[in-house]
Amino acid sequence: MATSKKDETFYPGPSRSHLAAFPPKERWDDWTELDSRAWPKRKERHYSLVPTTCFNCESACGLLAYIDKVTGEVQKFEGNPEHPGSRGRNCAKGPATLNQVTDPDRILYPLKRAGSRGEGKWERCSWDQALDDIASRIRKAIVEDRRDEVMYHVGRPGEDGFTERILAAWGIDGHNSHTNICSSGSREGYQLWMGLDRPSPDHANAKVILLISAHLESGHYFNPHAQRVIDGKANGAKLIVFDTRLSHTATHADYWVAPYPGSEAAILLAIANYLIQNDLYDRTFVETWWNWKEYLAVEHPEVDTNFSNYARLLKDEYAKYTFEFAAQESGVEAKVIAEIAQLVATAGTRFSSHNWRSVASGVSGGWTVARCLFMLNALLGAIATEGGVYPNAWNKFVPRPIYTPPHPKMWNETTWPREYPLSMNEMSFLLPHFLKDGRAKLDTYFTRVYNPVWTNPDGFSWIEMLTDPNLVGCYVALTPTWNETAYYADYVLPMGVGSERHDLHSYETHDSQWLGFRQPVMKALRQREGQQINDTREVNPGEVWEENEFWLELTWRIDPDGSLGIRQYAESQKNPGTRLGIDEYYEWIFENSVPGLPEKAAAENLTPLAFMRRYGAFEVKQKIGKLYDQVVGPEELEDTREDLLGRVFTRAAKPTGPNIVPLPLPEGDEDGRRFAGIKVNGEIKRGFPTPSGRLEFYSTTLSNWGWPELAIPSYFKSHVHPDNLQAGQTILISTFRLPVQIHTRSANAKWLDEIAHTNPLWIHPAHAAEIQVITGDLLRVETDIGYYVVPAWVTEGIRPGIVACSHHMGRWKLTDEGQRQLMATVKLKRQETKWALRREKGVEPYQSEDADTLRIWWKDAGVHQNMTFPVHPDPISGMHCWHQAVRVRVARPGDQPGDIFVDTQKSREVYKKWLALARPADKYSPDGSRRPYWMLRPLKPAREFYKLS
Ligand code: SF4
Numbered sequence: 001m002a003t004s005k006k007d008e009t010f011y012p013g014p015s016r017s018h019l020a021a022f023p024p025k026e027r028w029d030d031w032t033e034l035d036s037r038a039w040p041k042r043k044e045r046h047y048s049l050v051p052t053t054c055f056n057c058e059s060a061c062g063l064l065a066y067i068d069k070v071t072g073e074v075q076k077f078e079g080n081p082e083h084p085g086s087r088g089r090n091c092a093k094g095p096a097t098l099n100q101v102t103d104p105d106r107i108l109y110p111l112k113r114a115g116s117r118g119e120g121k122w123e124r125c126s127w128d129q130a131l132d133d134i135a136s137r138i139r140k141a142i143v144e145d146r147r148d149e150v151m152y153h154v155g156r157p158g159e160d161g162f163t164e165r166i167l168a169a170w171g172i173d174g175h176n177s178h179t180n181i182c183s184s185g186s187r188e189g190y191q192l193w194m195g196l197d198r199p200s201p202d203h204a205n206a207k208v209i210l211l212i213s214a215h216l217e218s219g220h221y222f223n224p225h226a227q228r229v230i231d232g233k234a235n236g237a238k239l240i241v242f243d244t245r246l247s248h249t250a251t252h253a254d255y256w257v258a259p260y261p262g263s264e265a266a267i268l269l270a271i272a273n274y275l276i277q278n279d280l281y282d283r284t285f286v287e288t289w290w291n292w293k294e295y296l297a298v299e300h301p302e303v304d305t306n307f308s309n310y311a312r313l314l315k316d317e318y319a320k321y322t323f324e325f326a327a328q329e330s331g332v333e334a335k336v337i338a339e340i341a342q343l344v345a346t347a348g349t350r351f352s353s354h355n356w357r358s359v360a361s362g363v364s365g366g367w368t369v370a371r372c373l374f375m376l377n378a379l380l381g382a383i384a385t386e387g388g389v390y391p392n393a394w395n396k397f398v399p400r401p402i403y404t405p406p407h408p409k410m411w412n413e414t415t416w417p418r419e420y421p422l423s424m425n426e427m428s429f430l431l432p433h434f435l436k437d438g439r440a441k442l443d444t445y446f447t448r449v450y451n452p453v454w455t456n457p458d459g460f461s462w463i464e465m466l467t468d469p470n471l472v473g474c475y476v477a478l479t480p481t482w483n484e485t486a487y488y489a490d491y492v493l494p495m496g497v498g499s500e501r502h503d504l505h506s507y508e509t510h511d512s513q514w515l516g517f518r519q520p521v522m523k524a525l526r527q528r529e530g531q532q533i534n535d536t537r538e539v540n541p542g543e544v545w546e547e548n549e550f551w552l553e554l555t556w557r558i559d560p561d562g563s564l565g566i567r568q569y570a571e572s573q574k575n576p577g578t579r580l581g582i583d584e585y586y587e588w589i590f591e592n593s594v595p596g597l598p599e600k601a602a603a604e605n606l607t608p609l610a611f612m613r614r615y616g617a618f619e620v621k622q623k624i625g626k627l628y629d630q631v632v633g634p635e636e637l638e639d640t641r642e643d644l645l646g647r648v649f650t651r652a653a654k655p656t657g658p659n660i661v662p663l664p665l666p667e668g669d670e671d672g673r674r675f676a677g678i679k680v681n682g683e684i685k686r687g688f689p690t691p692s693g694r695l696e697f698y699s700t701t702l703s704n705w706g707w708p709e710l711a712i713p714s715y716f717k718s719h720v721h722p723d724n725l726q727a728g729q730t731i732l733i734s735t736f737r738l739p740v741q742i743h744t745r746s747a748n749a750k751w752l753d754e755i756a757h758t759n760p761l762w763i764h765p766a767h768a769a770e771i772q773v774i775t776g777d778l779l780r781v782e783t784d785i786g787y788y789v790v791p792a793w794v795t796e797g798i799r800p801g802i803v804a805c806s807h808h809m810g811r812w813k814l815t816d817e818g819q820r821q822l823m824a825t826v827k828l829k830r831q832e833t834k835w836a837l838r839r840e841k842g843v844e845p846y847q848s849e850d851a852d853t854l855r856i857w858w859k860d861a862g863v864h865q866n867m868t869f870p871v872h873p874d875p876i877s878g879m880h881c882w883h884q885a886v887r888v889r890v891a892r893p894g895d896q897p898g899d900i901f902v903d904t905q906k907s908r909e910v911y912k913k914w915l916a917l918a919r920p921a922d923k924y925s926p927d928g929s930r931r932p933y934w935m936l937r938p939l940k941p942a943r944e945f946y947k948l949s
Contacts, residue, residue, distance in 0.1 A: 022081035022088050023049055023064075025615065029528075031066070046070070050525050051080045051616025053505055053518035055158050055498030056093040056742045059221045060505035061086030062616050063094055063498065065521040074101060074499065074521065083516060083617040085224045085509040092740045092752060094223075099749040100497040101541070104848035105819050106481055106748070107494040108542025117467045117475075117488045120815040127543065130476075130491050134444060135557035137474055138170065141443045142564065147172040148412045149443035149473070153428065154178065155450030155743070158518070159503035160398050163448075164939045166551045168405040169569035170558065173412040175939040176426045180873075181456055181880045183220070184424035185360035187936075188877035189370025192699050193378065195689030197424065197936055198392035200508030201352035204231035205387035208347035210240045210376070212264055212355040212369060214247035217739035220356040224509035232352070232387075240340055242267070243358070245736060245762065245804050246797030255340055258799040259330035261731050261883055262363035262718035267337055268372035269715055270326035273318040274341035275379050282349070283311070285381030288680055289628070291690075293645065295698035295712065317712065329715070331799070344376060350387030351380050361735055362883040363718035364874050367424075368710075375713045378695050384626040386511075391688070394627050395508035397515050397620045400593040402585055403569045407942040411930060414440040418948065419918035421931045422705055423878025425938070429456045429871055432465035433911045435472075443473040448495070448547065451483035451744040454811065457869035457880055458785070458907045460835040463488065463828075478547065482818040483744045484811070494544045496520065496536060497745070501546035502582055504589070513620040515594060517586075517612040520546065524613045534581065548582055583609065595620060632677040632684040640684075641673060647693050648684050649673035691934050701932050706924030707876060719872065720883045730767075732781060732884040733804040734865055741808035747819035750852055757822060757843070759809035759862040760793035763888070764800040768792060771890060778891035781805070783884050784910050786835075786868045786902035789895045803888055809862025810898065812837070820846055821853065824861040824898065833905040837867065839898040863898045870910035875917040921948060 023031045028049035035043040047066040054061045054077075062083025066075045077097045081088035100106070110130050115121030141149050152167060153176040167174050179187070187197035203209050203225060209232055216226045233239055233252065241253035242264050250256040259267060275281045286292070292310040296303060303309040323341070327334035344351060355373045360366040374389070382388035414434055415426035427434075429452075434440060453459045453466075465471050466488035477486035480497050495501070503518040522539035533539055536546040552570045556579045559566035572580045573588070590597055590608035597618050601611035612618065638652035651673050677684040678693040687693035691700060703711040710716075717723055720731045738759075740752040747753070761779055773779065775794045780787050781803070790805060798804055811823040818825075825841040842859040872881035921930050929946045931937065 022079075025082060028614070030069070045075070047075065048525055048528070050521040050528075051082065051517075051519075051614070052499045052521050053503065053516045053616065054090065054094045054097060055156070055501075055518065056097065056745065057222055058156065058158070058507070059086065059223050059509075060507055060516045060518075061090050061094055061223050062088070062516060063090065063097060065499055067521065067525055074098060077499070080616050082615045084512060084514040084619040085221075085507060085516065085617075087227065089223055089227055091223045092755070093742055093746065093749070096746065096749040096752050097498050099751055100480065100745065101499060102850060103481065103748040103819070104850050104853060105821075106541075107479065107492060108544060109494065110543065111492040113490045117469075117490070118463070118814070120487060120817055122492070122817070125491075127537075127545065130493060131554055131557055134474070134476060134491070135554055137444045138554075139558045139564070142170060142172070142558070146443060147174070147410055148414060149441060150174045151176050151414070151442055151444070152446045152448065153450055153452070154448045155455065158449065158505070160505060161401070162503070162548060163551060165401060165403065165405055165569070166555055167939055168408055169403070169555055169566055171408050171410070171566070173408045173410045173415070173939060173941050176415050176428050176431070177938060178428060178450055178455065179425035180423065180427060180878045181429050183357055183361065184877045185366035185874065185879040186355050186357070186370040188367035188422070188424045188879070189355070189360065189372075190374055191424065191936060192367075192371055192702070193374045193690075193695055194383075194391050195934070196391040196393050198508060199354055199374070200390040200392045200395035200511065201225070201354050202387050202390065202511050203228040203237070203352045204235070204510065205350060206232045206237045206347070206352035207350035207387060208238050208240065208343055208352075210242075210344065210351070210353040210373065211249055212242045212360070212373060213358045214243065214249045214736060215354065216252060217248040218737035220354070221507055221509050224507070225354070228510060238343055240343070244733060244799045244802055247736065248739065255336070255343070257330075257332045257336060257340070259332050260722075260799070261359055261733060261802060262366075262720055263326075263330035264359050265365075265368045265372040265715040266321065266326045266329040267332065268369070268376065269318065269321035269713065270323050270337055271341040271344050272372065272375050272379060272713075273321040274323075274338070275345055275376070276314055276318050278345075280345045281379035282381030286379065289688075289695050290378065290697045291645070291692040291694040292697060294692060294700060298698065298700070298703065298711075321715070344380075347382065348380060349382045349385035351377060351382040352387060352389055353377060354389075357735055361879055362733065362881060363720055364872065364881045365716055365718050365876075366874065366879060366881060367877040368713065368715065371713045372715070375697075378697070383695070384628065390508065390511055390624065392508040394624050395511055395513060397506045397513035397594075399504070399515065399589045402573065402580070402588040405569050407940055409942050409945060411941050411945040416930065416937075418921040418930060419915060420873065420875070420878045421921040421925060422701070422876050422935070424936075425878065427873060427878050428452075429458070429880050430873060430911065432458070432461040433871065433908065435465050436461075436908070441471050441473070444476065445472050445474070446476045446478060447485060448478040449745070451485045453488070454484040454864060455743060455866065457866055457882070458871050458904075459484070459864070459867040460902050460904050461907055464904060478550070480544070481745055481747060482813065482823075484813075487814055493550070494542065495550075496540055496544050496546045500536065500540045500544060502536075502548050502586065511624055512622045513624065514617055515620060516617045519613060519616070527613065536582075548585070552580055586612070594618060628686055628688050630686045632686060636676055637684065639673070640676065641671070642679055645692055646679040648676045648679055650676035652676070689934070691932075701935070702876075704926040705932070706919035710876075719881055720885055725885050728887050729885045730888060731802050732783075732886040733802060734807065734869070734884065735882045736804060736806050738806050738808045743808065744811075747811050747822040750821055750850075753822045754858070757809070757858045757862065758860040759806040759865075760791045761888070762795055762798040762804040763792050764798050764802075765794050765796060766800045767803070768794040771888065773890060778895055778897060780889050780891050780895060781865070781868070782887040782889065783868045783870070785870045785904070785906040786900065788863050788865050788868050789891050789897055789899040790863045790865070791897060803886070805863070805865050807866075810864030810866075811861055812839070812864060820844075821856060822861050826898075833903055835900075835902045835904065837864070837898075837900040838896060860897070864900060867900050868902055870907045871914065872910075873914050873918070875914075875919060
């Protein structure tokens with residue numbers, strides 16, 4: 001059949017991509033390729049192609065497993081062209097899923113501790129044994145009302161709310177996340193403006209793109225965003241990158257500026273000031289959508305409430321943020337900042353921007369960077385516009401599940417302490433200190449895809465906590481691979497990697513809504529062939545399970561007779577009295593709560609579940625547009641009341657149904673009405689999910705909860721501002737990621753390890769000359785609680801005077817049990833609160849069922865720098881502020897690469913110093929609550945438990 005030029009160039013599926021090499025979906029049952037190893041013979045290999053979702057970062061890109069029809073094994077993973085977010089493309093970590101599947105060192109069976117914690121002695125146990133023991137502990141804690149002693153601590157969630165609902169079913173407020181060591185800084189800044197905590201930038205259609213993150217190598221939604229940044233550039237967009245270090249993103253920039261770390265907000269405010277002073281902002285948008293009236297009412301009650309007064313006062317307010325001021329703070333030339341400001345002013349509503357991690361996770365007040373960046377969008381009206389930035393929840397689709405258990409009737413003070421009422425997420429990294437303080441203890445503690453001993457700051461305090469049975473009764477590590485924390489577990493339970501488990505995903509990759517389905521590919525294939533598979537353990541290696549089934553089974557066993565009211569949330573609706581199966585769970589969702597999917601599936605003669613198993617993703621809607629500007633229909637307005645701010649409240653029931661975009665709303669009024677929208681030019685519009693319903697230039701939340709001086713976007717000196725450093729100290733940037741590593745889970749991804757397996761200290765030639773070192777010389781980096789030893793890498797890719805060392809490295813193991821391709825074997829020594837770690841053996845070739853393990857040529861595994869960092873909780877966002885004030889010296893005789901020394905007594909002192917900076921709810925809450933109810937919070941407790949007791 002003849003094909004047109006267009007057919008040859010574009011893949012016809014939702015990727016709408018230029019790549020022509022994707023297998024057309026009609027041929028996924030029998031895809032033929034030539035066997036490269038048989039060359040020069042033309043030997044055909046036949047594959048079944050089965051989609052799943054990558055689990056190696058949070059982007060949730062689509063993968064296609066090529067399952068050899070003869071061997072029955074996955075030969076490779078490539079991109080899924082039917083996936084609207086990733087459009088058939090992946091980074092190196094996607095295909096490396098295969099390394100994780102075939103990892104010769106992976107954990108294949110449930111293990112129970114045989115010696116003392118950390119001793120490294122294990123015995124195999126059955127899943128039944130582990131489940132019964134853990135379930136009986138949890139049941140006892142629930143019955144005895146010790147529900148705050150059960151905690152689930154997640155690193156990479158990789159799903160949208162499944163486990164939160166399990167915890168809600170148990171009636172516990174036991175969710176703990178890694179977010180406060182990851183992205184809370186940015187989230188706080190965005191949430192204060194728009195009520196939602198992430199931006200969804202439309203890079204591909206932008207005229208100007210401003211990034212304060214390393215998006216082309218490791219930023220949030222890395223591959224989906226990176227490809228759209230490049231699309232934008234190809235369309236003529238100018239790219240501005242702020243990064244103290246020359247990241248891959250910076251190498252693609254039209255303007256790369258390397259500011260003094262923590263000064264970024266000063267530059268952004270200077271740009272904002274330029275727009276304000278020169279009337280280059282969108283006056284109509286600002287007048288309509290900003291909550292400027294609240295600002296005038298509180299800060300300038302002496303003037304009439306009109307926009308002219310506000311515009312005049314705005315000029316006064318920001319006049320101090322001159323280019324010269326920004327230059328002085330950042331070390332970037334004033335004329336360069338001026339050029340950038342002029343460029344931003346040309347973008348109009350096609351200004352896309354993003355700040356994720358980077359400085360927002362580095363310095364105290366890092367949240368102000370995201371807040372000041374978003375201010376530029378808010379000034380230009382570049383919000384929910386083509387080429388602008390959308391609030392994340394509008395570009396994301398989370399379907400309604402089969403069961404929604406009620407909000408837990410409790411408040412867990414260990415994760416949500418009263419000192420941090422405005423924290424973006426759980427104060428997870430303070431857990432060892434809270435337990436040592438005697439605030440709480442844990443009966444049953446789960447970690448899932450999380451390795452706090454290695455990932456968190458202050459890892460030795462975590463070891464001290466985990467090895468004290470009075471603080472932690474039973475620790476269960478749910479993990480596909482060995483990790484530093486799992487060594488201290490009571491149970492190590494093997495969980496599937498990306499191609500061995502079910503999850504649902506949706507992310508704000510662009511202006512659309514899509515749903516991705518992760519699935520065990522061998523199960524999907526067998527089902528396609530007509531076989532019945534009831535449990536992923538039937539198709540996974542060893543006894544590797546998936547978490548969905550694990551949690552449902554555990555829930556069932558916690559309440560076997562249903563008397564606690566828990567079992568009902570794990571019960572089949574089709575066969576009452578039996579446990580809910582995974583097929584029924586997803587079948588229900590795909591049939592009942594994904595608009596358009598049943599019709600699309602029926603058109604191919606498939607059930608919705610079979611459609612998702614076959615294609616792995618579904619595009620729910622394109623072009624969401626300006627939800628804030630939507631007119632609220634009369635059916636949603638009943639017995640309304642309008643307040644002085646133009647907020648309209650209604651007694652009409654909340655609209656429900658599959659077409660409703662999830663939109664958290666401001667609180668209702670005292671009469672029990674709910675927020676309906678805001679009055680704009682005589683019409684009621686949906687507005688933004690903030691307390692005012694508008695974009696919040698002025699945060700009444702900050703003002704009312706003890707931070708009036710920060711109520712509007714502003715700049716203040718961070719904990720590593722030059723004024724706060726001692727003589728001889730410099731700044732260490734420790735947060736940047738290696739593009740081909742995956743925190744804990746890539747330690748045996750051999751293709752990735754070969755590319756990146758070390759983390760030397762980036763140091764500028766001028767700085768290196770000053771301390772007389774060259775590349776490879778050993779340095780001691782001294783923090784407030786200890787030091788680490790690392791080789792120097794002299795490079796011009798870093799701002800002079802600042803040093804940087806990447807995350808992802810320094811993996812270690814205490815015994816031979818572990819991922820041997822990137823974990824060094826170390827010895828730990830302890831003398832009371834003083835800890836030392838020394839490498840005994842680097843990485844070496846070894847014999848295994850994978851012949852490549854004998855070809856390992858690298859020895860280094862880098863240094864575990866996070867161990868030497870004390871906790872730095874930002875008093876507002878709760879974010880751990882990663883940047884460290886350090887002294888960098890030439891190593892001493894006897895120092896060895898990877899050496900670590902820490903005194904946990906000192907880490908206690910630093911913890912107390914930062915804790916004292918907090919403004920607790922007891923003293924500052926304006927209404928006797930623990931936290932503003934409107935603020936986002938995973939697993940919200942019932943409303944009455946927001947009251948301080
Ligand atoms: S960006 Fe890479 S690691 Fe992340 S989901 Fe996509 S392919 Fe996987």
